[in-house]
């Protein structure tokens with residue numbers, strides 16, 4: 114294929130169809146295959162007709178050819194589709210089409226679109242943030258000038274003649290217009306043919322058009338995933354469909370970055386399996402496990418719209434097909450008569466418990482400092498001793514909390530013997546020898562003592578006792594009667610290994626592992642010591658030899674291309690600093706159509722003289738962006754990675770009478786619903802925003818000293834840990850945004866280092 118000639122009608126169609134934005138859709142995958150010259154050319158859209166011969170391809174829409182504008186991609190000269198991976202090729206093609214539209218309509222260019230003044234050239238840098246940031250596409254805006262002028266067609270053509278990473282002098286460079294001339298000579302014939310085709314198939318054409326238009330739009334609802342099951346069919350990507358319809362008997366891991374529809378697909382898969390069982394008159398009891406009570410409520414609410422058969426309202430004791438939605442704690446309580454009352458239970462995702470746990474740990478550290486440190490001191494490694502001596506109890510608390518939750522409770526099940534042999538985390542407390550572990554374990558025991566003294570349990574306590582009861586002959590006999598035929602687990606990255614090992618005991622048949630689960634490791638806070646995503650499968654399945662099937666999503670539905678790029682820059686910066694930091698956004702694409710992009714805003718970073726002025730400005734930005742994005746107040750989130758900033762924002766909202774609804778648990782959809790009723794903006798710490806989505810997100814205090822948090826600690830271990838978690842939190846907070854993201858900081862502090870990549874690539878502007 115020497116060239117591809119696309120008319121302006123086809124360009125408009127290709128930028129507005131959601132299915133052309135990602136290779137996860139069959140249409141997107143076919144399109145990129147065709148562009149790369151693999152097989153016959155194919156574009157599935159009612160409005161577009163294409164012609165192919167040995168020379169090239171014409172992608173056209175009906176109309177008078179002389180009135181149209183054309184993009185001619187010279188494939189021979191530019192090699193544009195043979196240099197990049199498929200997903201990147203599609204992204205660069207889509208960005209090219211958008212740039213062409215702007216060149217034709219004198220639109221406003223962004224930082225990656227450059228018209229070279231004094232020349233007839235333009236250059237596009239489609240990947241300003243990533244490994245391919247130097248990749249560019251060169252366009253001649255006035256190809257075959259004289260020849261086209263004679264035929265009254267000057268200004269009707271753009272010619273893509275070069276791509277790659279090397280620069281050149283645009284003023285001197287001359288694009289070869291041989292292929293353009295060939296294509297030009299064929300246009301009258303091609304459009305005569307189209308005219309015939311359109312009149313022959315006008316009825317079919319219309320029908321197809323409707324289908325395409327449907328797909329191009331967003332789901333007609335303001336709430337995520339709130340559409341009945343049947344309506345999702347035509348909106349799904351190939352990958353989503355593949356996951357939803359995959360065989361039930363085997364373990365299946367679904368991975369993908371934020372906003373790719375993991376939760377939605379897990380819900381649809383569960384309903385699909387239950388509906389199939391009902392149709393075939395088979396018994397099927399399904400279990401959907403969420404990480405916290407708040408996300409359980411959110412999923413139950415979504416199910417009430419998606420699932421018209423009301424599987425979740427059915428009683429599994431009397432119905433053959435039913436669904437139970439549980440948290441790990443409620444599951445253990447129901448099955449193992451471990452009922453503990455709400456006041457006894459420490460919910461990791463709730464503000465009160467978090468504060469309480471940190472307080473207990475701080476007290477445990479302080480008491481160990483007084484009573485145990487002197488006897489351990491000479492045996493401790495220099496690094497741990499140095500850290501302990503040079504750091505305050507308050508600054509040490511998050512490091513100990515992480516070690517306790519991930520390793521002592523998470524991996525070792527509170528057993529010192531197992532903990533002793535656990536490999537240390539790369540980014541956290543520096544644990545170098547057995548004495549280090551012994552000392553940390555003493556702090557842990559003190560913490561555990563405090564919980565016991567106050568008669569409180571956390572999830573780990575419940576799970577550890579549960580596992581003991583699950584591996585007994587009594588449960589093995591009950592399992593056949595009470596176990597589940599299908600188990601779905603959302604947000605697996607938030608569970609620790611200890612917890613993951615419980616789930617496979619709940620399947621009805623011990624031989625089969627009908628478990629499906631979703632993962633985005635980058636959303637877990639801090640180094641969890643996972644080697645890769647397959648560690649989740651091993652922990653869940655409980656057997657290293659059983660391989661889970663896997664599906665990866667790359668089409669990001671939630672966020673605009675700019676916001677996706679920004680999130681990618683945060684993960685890329687984390688991955689550069691920390692060997693174990695997962696960059697799950699690589700190779701993903703935003704599915705925003707040109708219509709969605711109309712509401713999208715550039716990402717801004719603004720500086721203020723002090724905190725007070727910044728807090729007030731947060732509300733001004735929120736109001737401004739909600740107007741620009743045509744949103745309502747509850748569709749706006751103000752958040753921060755710092756507890757103190759949240760307190761400051763709260764006081765300002767009270768003092769200035771700007772009512773807000775406050776999130777104090779992770780993914781608390783009920784609070785968001787209250788905000789909807791009250792017409793309030795939502796305010797909450799970054800730890801509580803996971804699982805939610807907003808049109809506008811304002812992140813306050815993204816400056817030095819706060820992101821990452823720098824206490825008094827000088828120690829490099831604690832700094833690395835805080836930097837690691839700041840990357841996770843900033844990614845989670847930013848990826849909640851659909852159309853607009855605004856970042857605020859204090860001038861004297863300067864912007865956070867985490868913004869360096871994004872700033873250097875001009876992904877952020879001052880507003």
Ligand SMILES: Nc1ncnc2c1ncn2[C@@H]1O[C@H](COP(=O)(O)OP(=O)(O)OP(=O)(O)O)[C@@H](O)[C@H]1O
Nearest residue numbers: 337338348349350371372373374375376377670804
């Ligand atoms: N095929 C699709 N067509 C249109 N919208 C979709 C599609 N798939 C998912 N979405 C939308 O994308 C958004 C994100 O979905 P969801 O919350 O399930 O993603 P997620 O991957 O679980 O995100 P996170 O990891 O951030 O929690 C939702 O608004 C959902 O309705």
